[in-house]
Amino acid sequence: MKTLSIDIETYSSAPLSKCGVYKYAESPDFEILLFGCSADGGPVRVVDLACGEKLPPETAAALTDEAVVKWAFNANFERVCLSRFLGLPVGAYLDPAQWRCSMVWAAAMGLPLSLEGVGAVLGLEKQKLTEGRELIKYFCRPCAPTKTNAGRTRNRPAHAPDKWAAFKRYNARDVETEMSVQERLSKFPVPESVWEEYQLDQEINDQGAALDLTLVRQAIAMDARSRRQLTAAMKKLTELDNPNSVQQMKRWLAENGLETDTLGKKAVAELMKTAPEPLGDALSLRQQLAKSSVRKYQAMETAVCADGRARGMFQFYGASRTGRWAGRIIQMQNLPQNHLPDLEQARALVRRGDYDGVEMLYEDVPDTLSQLIRTAFVPRAGAKFIVADFSAIEARVIAWLAGExxxxxxxxxxxxxxxxxxxxxxxxxxxxxxxxxxxxxxxxxxxxxxxxxxxxxxxxxxxxxxxxxxxxxxxxxxxxxxxxNPNIVKLWWDVDRAAIEAVRNKHANSTHGIVFSCRSGMLFVTLPSGRRLAYVKPRIGQNRFGGQCVTYEGVGGTKKWERLDSYGPKFVENIVQATARDILCYAMRTLRRCAIVMHIHDEVVIEAEPGMSLQAVCEQMGRTPPWAKGLLLRADGYETDFYKKD
Known part of the structure; x- marks a missing residue:
């Protein structure tokens, strides 16, 4: 056996979308129900584990055999779940070097991040079965106890044999669809360098980052108390039944002489500048209530694993237009910044539950809790965080590409x-x-x-x-x-011409070290690193100003698959951000043995031994990749006992 294509169906009472697969698979009632697989592209077999079947010995052995490449769509799910199935302890997982992910392959081709979406765009003969969603809801999640189901909280195969048979067909079809995706994309293989980056990503996700659960739980309790007080103050001030209601609040403001179409954050901040009392106080209370800091803390508490670490926070190739990471679960990419000069003192007050102290010293409790979100991430005992980031990375990349x-x-x-x-x-x-x-x-x-x-x-x-x-x-x-910046402006329009020419004439051309080529219904943009950006089904269209532009298919602002248009400056934005991503990847690979636990935009967070040198980390991170001669990089950093924005 050389390859094993896998798709599993599982049960757990933990909410997968909220806690992530690492916590999901830790649940005491976690179970793999069905194991669909194909060895070396052969017939698909479904092993009914829920009904007592066992994995064939050669299949079981393949899961830990480094000579067998394991394939799955969103392979992180299969790999983590199978790690628990095989009895590995918390914090130990199957080696990601042995796994390949067809979702990553699809993303690298500019395709959707769902198997159903990929199948539809590629027009596969064997599409994902649409009834799967209902079957997953029936067998894979707890059910509400009713008189009809005799008060049970879980549906098993014997409760609906016909549905179970359909579920097995669904599992088999998923394996077939995943193999069809690989076959259809086989002429565009993912470079080995990207698979190495994926392996590094999986190692970082597996390692996770430690959370200060005392701080997290005290923050949640403080937020609840703060909300009760703010709501009571709002009710007293406005005499409304529900002052959190947008409609009730807008009506109350109008009755008091202040008309507004929206109560969005920016609009309220603007209104507060001129609003007379008591309207100004009411708007101020509303702004405090609107702080959503508690959701981050709740996400932390929901996702944290048994060993106190949060895992699975980074989606490799989550932004398919550039290949940059996307955030998951706690959403590390959009954490609030901290500006409190005495951050450590505020953190200590919250950690020991001193609500009155926080309220007295900082007045705005929700804002204080919001500024402390980053500080919930801490190094393991006896270690420190080294946080290092690139200085003005996009400004440096665009200057280098344009020759400014x-x-x-x-x-x-x-x-x-x-x-x-x-x-x-x-x-x-x-x-x-x-x-x-x-x-x-x-x-x-x-x-x-x-x-x-x-x-x-x-x-x-x-x-x-x-x-x-x-x-x-x-x-x-x-x-x-x-x-x-005449050379940057020239870069925009040179890129615009090169992209249009590649699509119109179906041949390769280059400008500023970037190669544009069009073949097999794809526009490829080859970056200085050698990695390619892909745009699906490109055409020459017309922009809203009546000029020519490149159009292609992708996920738009509505989160739906649709035809989009692009032009020189937009392509340049993709190219610059993708190149910045490749520079970060190069730095992360050079720092691989330094225990990277997080990376946010152009920043890495290392869980370091006390003797590790900050200067050495910054020097290593600031090294220019061999493919970027002439690019001037600089990394700055700091040491800390908890994560923060310095």
């Missing part, structure tokens, strides 16, 4: 790109907290908003007006930035 020399010179001298950008735009020296220091903010907002073709709308979306910029100076800011 003045920017490269700023990075070479260790300068501040926001000051330098403002200086270039306004033709005066700009120093942070020094001469013309007020212009740095304009340089910063321009840098953040305009690098990928953004204009006045992008500046507004980035908060330019909130930062004190006047509406009439925004077009001038756009013009000044573009005139200061």
């Amino acid at each position: 020399q003045w920017r490269q010179a700023v990075f070479a001298k260790g300068g501040d790109i926001y000051c330098a950008s403002a200086s270039q735009m306004f033709k005066v020296p700009v120093e942070k907290h020094g001469v013309n220091g007020h212009l740095r903010q304009k340089g910063k907002i321009a840098e953040l908003a305009l690098g990928y073709g953004g204009s006045v709308g992008a500046l507004k979306a980035m908060g330019a007006l909130d930062m004190g910029l006047a509406e009439d100076e925004l077009p001038l800011l756009v013009d000044a930035w573009r005139q200061s």
Whole structure:
């Protein structure tokens, strides 16, 4: 046997979507019901474990045989569940080096992250059976006790033999569909380097990060108390039955002379600036109640494994347009920042449950709890966290790709790109907290908003007006930035032409070290690293301005598969972010033996021995990959006893 394609059906009372597979498989009632498999592409066999069948000896042996490659769609699920099935202890899992994931393969081709979605887009003959959802609900989750089902809390095969037979057919079809995906994509193999990155990703997910459960549970209790107090204060102030109701609150505000269409966070913050009392107090209370910090803490408590670590927080290739990671369960990619100057003191108060102390010193309890979310992640006993991240990684990558020399010179001298950008735009020296220091903010907002073709709308979306910029100076800011960065502007439109030409003429061409090629119904963009971005079923279409553009199929803003359009600056954004991702991967591989427990955007968090050198980690992380000659990188970091934003 060389390959084994696997799909399993399981039961657990733990809620998979909320706790993740690692905690799900730890549940005392966890069980593998069906084991569907195919050896070397042969006929699919379903082993009915729930009804007493046993895995064939050669199949059981293959699960730990390093010579046999195990395939599955979302292989992390099968690998973790089978680790429990084989009796491995908490924290020990089957070797990810022996596994391949057809979901990763699909994602690398710009396809959906669901087996049903991939089958539909590829037009497979053997599609995933649609009745599976109801069968999973029936057999794989607890059921409500009723008179009809004699008060049972779980459905077993004997309770519905016809459904069980259908479930076995569903399991077999999933294996067939997964093998069809592999067969259809076989002409576009995933590079071995990406599988090595996937293995590293799985090792990080398996290791997980420790949580301070005392802090987590005290924060949940404090939040509940805070919500009770805030709700009571709101009721007293407004005399409403449910002051959390948007409709009731809008009506109360209107009756008191304040009309508003929305009670969104930004709208309420704006209203608070001019609202008379008691309306201002009511809006302030509403803002505090709207803080969703407790959800993160609840997600932590739900997902934490028996050894106190949260696992499975990172989805490899979760963003298929760039190959960057997506967050799962606790959603590490969107943790609130911390700005409290005495973070450690606030953390200590919450940890010991001193609600009155938190309220007295910080007033806004929900905001304080929100700022402490990151600090719930802690190193194991006797270790420390080393947190290191790249400095201005996207600004460095786009300057390198475009050959914008003045920017490269700023990075070479260790300068501040926001000051330098403002200086270039306004033709005066700009120093942070020094001469013309007020212009740095304009340089910063321009840098953040305009690098990928953004204009006045992008500046507004980035908060330019909130930062004190006047509406009439925004077009001038756009013009000044573009005139200061002619090579970046040229990169946008060179990429636009190269992409359109590749799709129209079905041949390869290149610009700025990026290769565009179109074959077999795919547009491929080969990055400097050698990795390829894929765009499905590209065509030449028309954009909303009446010009030509490349259109392709993908998951849009509605989360549905649809035809999308792109143009030079948008392609450049994908290319820059994908290249930044490849640089992070290169750094993570060089730091592989340093126990990386988390990585967020361009940052890595290492659970380090006390003697590990911060400087050595930053130097290692800042090494330029061999494929990026001339790119100037820099990594900065700090040591801490709990995770935070320094």
